Amino acid sequence: MTSTVAETASPEPTGPVPSFAEGLRVWARIGLLSFGGPAGQIALMHRILVDERRWIGEQRFLHALGYCTLLPGPEAQQLATYVGWLLHRTAGGLAAGILFVLPGALVMLGLSILYVLHRDAPLVDAVFFGVKAAVLAVVVEALLRIGRRALKNRAMAGVAVAAFVGIYVLNIPFPAIVLAAGLLGWFGSKQAPHLFAAAGHGAKGVVAGGGSFSVVDAMFERGELRHAQPSRAATLRVLATWLPLWLLPVAALWLLTGGDSVWTQIGAFFSGMAVVTFGGAYAVLAYVAQAAVEGFGWLAPGEMVDGLGLAETTPGPLIMVLQFVGFLAAYRQAHGLDPMLAGCLGALLTTWVTFAPCFLWIFLGGPYVESLRSSKALSAALSTITAAIVGVIFNLTLWFALHVLFHEVRPFTVAGIGPDLPVLDSLDWRATLLSIAALLAMLRFGIGMLPTLALSAVAAVLLVTLSH
Template sequence: MNNSALGRLGELAKLFFKLGVIGFGGPAAHIAMMESEVVKRRQWLTREHFLDLIGATNLIPGPNSTEMAIHVGYIYAGWLGLMVSGVCFILPAVLITAGLAWFYVTYGTMPQVAPLLYGIKPAVLGIILDALWRLGKKAVKTRKLLIIALGVVALLLLLRLNEAIALLIGGILGMIWLRGGDNDKSSHERANLLMAGLTTGATLSAKAAVGTSIATTSGVNAPLWQLGWFFLKVGSVLFGSGYLLVAYLQGGLVQDYAWLTQQQLLDAIAIGQFTPGPVLSTATFIGYIIAGIPGAVVATVGIFLPSFVFVAALNPLVPRLRASSWTSAFIDSVNVSAVALMVVVTLQLGAATLTVPEFPFMDFLAVAIAIVSAVLAIRFQFNAAWLVVGAAAIGWVASRLGYSQ
C-alpha cells in the first residue's frame, strides 16, 4: 500500500472518529455534520452525490448515518476505506457505551450527564438547520420536486407513515410525474424498479421471520451464538430510524427471551439517547448486561455487520441508476423526500427540546442556544465540534447556577 492510500485511510479514521465522539442528536445531526465535513470543507463529494447517497441509504435497512459514513469511506479509499470509516464512526459510541455498561453493572446506576445534554440538544438543532439549508437548495431543483417534498411531509406528519415507505412512495410517484411523458422503458430500468420492490418485500418477510423465530425460544440463559443471531437479524431488517430498535428489544429480549427486565431495557434506551454516535450502540450495553464483554462484542458485531454488507452491494449501483433518465428521476424524488424527512425529524426534535409542559411553554435558554448555533453555523460556518462543546459548557454552567429546565 502506497503512502497516498495510507494517508487517505488516516484522514478517514481521524474524521470519523471525531464525528463519532461529537455525534449527538441522532442520524439527522450526524448526516448534517458529515455533509459539513466531506462536502463543504474537504470537498470529497459533490453535494449532488452526497444527496444521492442519502436517498439510497434511506431505502435500505440499517442505521442511516453509519451507512453514510461507510459510503463516504468506500468512495474516498475503496474497500479499506469502507471498513475504516464505518468502524471509526461506530467505535467511540461502542467504547463509551461499554464503559457505561460496566459502571451500571458494578454500581447499579448511571452517571449524571443531563446538564451537558441540556446544552447540546438545542445546538444540534442549529447544526441540522445548517445542513437542511444547503441540502434543500440543491435537492429542490424544480417546483415539482418542492410539491413532492411537501407531499412526503404530509405523509409523515398526518398519516404517520413509516419513513422508508414514505420515501419509496415519494420516489415512485415523483418518477412517474417527472418522466411520465417518456415511453422508453428498457428492461434494465424495469429491473431496477423490480429490485426495489423485491427488496422491500424481502424486508417485510424478514421482519415477520424475526418475530416468529423468537416466539419459539425461551429460557433465561443467553448462548453467545443466539445473542449474536438475534442482533444480526435485527440489523438486517431495521428500516428507518434507529429508535425503532426499541420495539424489537421489547418484544424479543424482554417478553420472549426474558433476558432483560423492563427496567434494564429502559436504562439501555436512556444510554443510547445520551451517548454520541449511532443509537444502535444500545446493543453494546445490552450485550454486556446479558453476557459480559463477549456478549457486548457479539451484539455489536451482529447489529452493525449488515450495514457494511448492504453499502458494499449498493454503492456501485448508485452512479448507474443516476445514468438512466427514469431512475435518475426516481433518485431526485427520493433525495427531496429525504430532505423532507429531515425537516420532519427536525420539527419533532425542536418540539421535544425547546418546549416545556408549563407556562410559558418555551425554554428560552434552549431557544437562544438553538438560534445562536444556527447563525454561527450558517452565517459564520462554525465547526460543529465547537458548537457541541460550547453548548455543553453552557448547559453545565446553567445547571451550576440553578437554572431549572
C-alpha cells in the first residue's frame, strides 16, 4: 500500500489522533447538523472531517464514499461509520454511526407522535412547509459543493450527465448505473488513465484535491491502522457478532407473536429493505408505499408522502421515513398495547433492523476496501462511481424541487419511458419565494444552514397567515 505522504516531499503537519471524547463531540455535531439528505450530509462531513479537522484526507474520504455508495442503506451514515472506525476501531464506528442516526430518530419519533395527534394544526403545517422549502436550498448548495470536488475533468462531468439522463429520463435503476460507472472507470483506467485517475481517488488525490496530510495518514505511517487490515479471523468475528444482532430479534418476535403479527411483519419487511435499499429513500419509496398501503394496510394513500416530508425536515438519513411507517403500523395495530407505546416500539424495531446491517457492511468490508487503496483500477472505478453519484444527486435535487415548488407533477413518457414534468399552473408562489430567499441566504450571503431553516420556518408562518 502506498502512503499519501510519499507523494509529497513536505506534507503539512497534522494534529494528534483525536481522543474518543473529542470524536463523540464531533459526531454528535454532525448528527445534529446533518440536514438536506445525503448530498448535504456528505458535504457537511467533508467540510468538518477533511477541511476543518483534517482527520481524513481527500483521497481516503472519496475512496470510502465510493465504497459506501455501492452498499444498500444510507451512504452518509455508513461513511460516518467508516471514518469513525478508521480513527477509533469498532467503538469509533459505532459512536459515529449511532450519533449520526440518533438525533434524527428522536426528532422523527416526536414528529410522528405530533402527526397522529395534531396533523391538521395550521401552525404546525406552516412550519413544516417553510423548512421543506429551505431544505431545497440546502440540497442545491450541497450538490454544487460535491460536484466541484468530484467532477475534475470532462470525462467525469460526462459520466455525471449520463447518470442523470439514465435515471431521470430513461428510468434506469440506480444499481445498474453504479455498476456501469464502476465498469467504465475500471476499463477506462487502462485505456485513458489520465482521464479516470483525476477524479480525486488517484495516488495524488490528497494533494491535488487541496487537502493536506491527515490524521489517518499519520496513523497509517505509524502502523496504527492494523485493525484496517483484512483477516479471516476478523471477518468471521464480525459475521458471528452482527448477523445475530440484526436477525435474532426478528426471529424471536416471530416465535413469540406469530408470523402474522405486525411485529414480525415490520421486522421481516424492513430487514429485507435493508438489503435492497440501493439509492436511498427515494429509490425504495414507491415500493415501500405500495407494500405499506396495499399489502399490509399500515398507511392510508398519501401518508407516505407526508412521512417523506417529515423526514426531509429532520437531521439524519432520509431513509428515516421508514421509521414513520413502522410507527404508524404499530400504532394502528396495537392489539392490546397502548397505541402510543406500540407506535414507539414499532419505530424502534424499524430503526434497528434498518441500521444494524449498515454496521455489518462497514466492519465486514472496510478492511478489504482499505487494502485495495493502491489499486489504480479500483480507484478509477470508485472515482467514476462518485461522478455518477453527482448525476444521481442532481436527479434527487430536481425531484425534490418539483415536489416542493409545484402542487402537481405528471409523467411525460414515450414508449414507456420519460421524465416527470411539472404542471406549470400548479406553481406554489409561496414555496418558490421561500426557496429563492433561502438560496440567496446560503449561496450569496453565506448564512448558515440552521439559521436559514429557522428563518424560512418563521417566514412561512407569516406568509400562510397573511395569505388567509
